[in-house]
Amino acid sequence: MTLSMHHPMLRWATAATTAVALTFAGAFAVDLTVRSSPSEPAAPTSDAPAAPGELSRASGASASVAFAIAMFRFEPTPLTIKAGQTVTVTNQDQARHTATSGTRDNPDGTFDLKLDGGAAGTLPALAPGTYTLYCAIHPGMKGSIEVTP
DSSP states (O other), rough: OOOTTSSTTTTTTOOOOOOOOEEEETTEEEEEEEEESTTTTOOOOTTOOOTSBBBBOOTSSEEEEEEEETTTTSSSEEEETTTTTTEEEOOOOOSSEEEEEEEESSSSEEEEEEOTTEEEEEOOOOOSEEEEEEEESSSTOEEEEEEOO
């Protein structure tokens, strides 16, 4: 059975943001999140990826900061993290990209992630300092990561 928001049993749920679990005759359960307005973001769940520059909310995982590759750019740039935090790079483009440390003329070997479209990878732990990075495939893609103590 499929229920839409126009179903009479669900029309009442339009006020504040609420997570509701409905059970119908013990046969099945439906989880429903309702927002008070279309512009209000839904509350993140434990499976939701973090927005670029925000901490991951994945349960059981160490705090990881999201760094995105989107529209042939590293976002945000610069990314600022604290020493000990990990960085998860997610390629949101369909094209293959790299996140390579250093510059095109002088790669420094600290990290070199190769990411197919939609893939993600984690950078190694970084000591305090500023790290430049680029995409080895697309010359115009450059970014930086600032690690504070």
